[in-house]
Amino acid sequence: MTQNLEEKLQALLDREAIREAMYAYCRGIDRGDEAALRSAYWEDGTDRHGAYNGSASGFIEKALQSRSSGLRMIHQVSNISIVLEARHAAVESYFQAFQHDTDPATGGLRETFLCGRYADRFEKRGDEWRIAARTVIYDWMKEAPAPEGDEATRFGVRAPQGQMKPDDAWYALLRQQPFAK
Numbered sequence: 439m440t441q442n443l444e445e446k447l448q449a450l451l452d453r454e455a456i457r458e459a460m461y462a463y464c465r466g467i468d469r470g471d472e473a474a475l476r477s478a479y480w481e482d483g484t485d486r487h488g489a490y491n492g493s494a495s496g497f498i499e500k501a502l503q504s505r506s507s508g509l510r511m512i513h514q515v516s517n518i519s520i521v522l523e524a525r526h527a528a529v530e531s532y533f534q535a536f537q538h539d540t541d542p543a544t545g546g547l548r549e550t551f552l553c554g555r556y557a558d559r560f561e562k563r564g565d566e567w568r569i570a571a572r573t574v575i576y577d578w579m580k581e582a583p584a585p586e587g588d589e590a591t592r593f594g595v596r597a598p599q600g601q602m603k604p605d606d607a608w609y610a611l612l613r614q615q616p617f618a619k
Contacts, residue, residue, distance in 0.1 A: 452527070453520050455567040456560055460531055463569075464513040469609075470505040470602040472498065479569045480561060486573045494569065508602055509547075510538040515556070527560040527567070538584060547584035553577050 459478045466475030475498045479485070483494035490497055505511070517532040534553050541548040554576040561570040585592060593599055598607045611617065 449522055452522055452562065452567060456520055456527060456529055457518060459560070459567055459569065460515050460518065460529075460556075464515060465608075467501055467505070468511050468513055468600075469606055470502060470508075472502055475501070477568070479572075480563065483569050484571045485569075488574060488576070494572070504539075505602065507540070509540070510536075510600060512536045512600075525562040527558075527562075529556070529558040529560050531556045531558070541581075549582050549584050551578075551580045553579075 462474045463478035465471055466473075466478065476495075479494035479498070481495065484492065485494045485497040487497055490500060512535070514534045515531045516534075517530075519530045521528040532553070532555050534551070537550040537552070539548060539550065540546070554574060557573045557575055558569045559571040560567050589599065600606060603609055
């Protein structure tokens with residue numbers, strides 16, 4: 439392969455590794471999967487996430503504590519722009535987050551729809567890309583009371599429903615051969 443072709447191939451591989459880290463973050467936050475969350479950040483990484491501003495590890499601990507209630511959350515990323523510069527990357531990812539949680543003001547259940555962007559500084563250490571510093575930029579928010587009735591009634595025959603790790607169907611799939619280790 440020519441040098442130029444090798445560089446282009448490496449850039450594609452780097453971009454794909456960065457996207458996979460973004461997807462691991464979403465799965466980790468939505469399913470309460472600590473290993474997936476931690477795999478997205480470097481151990482010395484930082485996160486500026488709404489009212490939280492500190493270590494990525496501190497954010498993960500806070501997020502996992504809030505996820506222990508088991509209420510639903512879905513994060514989706516799109517429009518991922520990656521500017522590579524050697525072993526660093528500036529990455530902007532648009533996100534949509536749908537959250538079913540408790541309203542601290544009323545104690546009742548609510549639904550929150552957030553849109554924004556992750557402005558991430560990724561670093562490649564060894565052969566691995568992870569977030570070194572994240573700033574969450576909020577562009578849109580809408581809150582509403584949660585619908586009446588329990589989820590079993592609302593979902594009806596739509597099963598399985600999303601669960602936290604290890605009960606979610608995704609983790610059941612990974613425990614099957616040939617994926618199980």
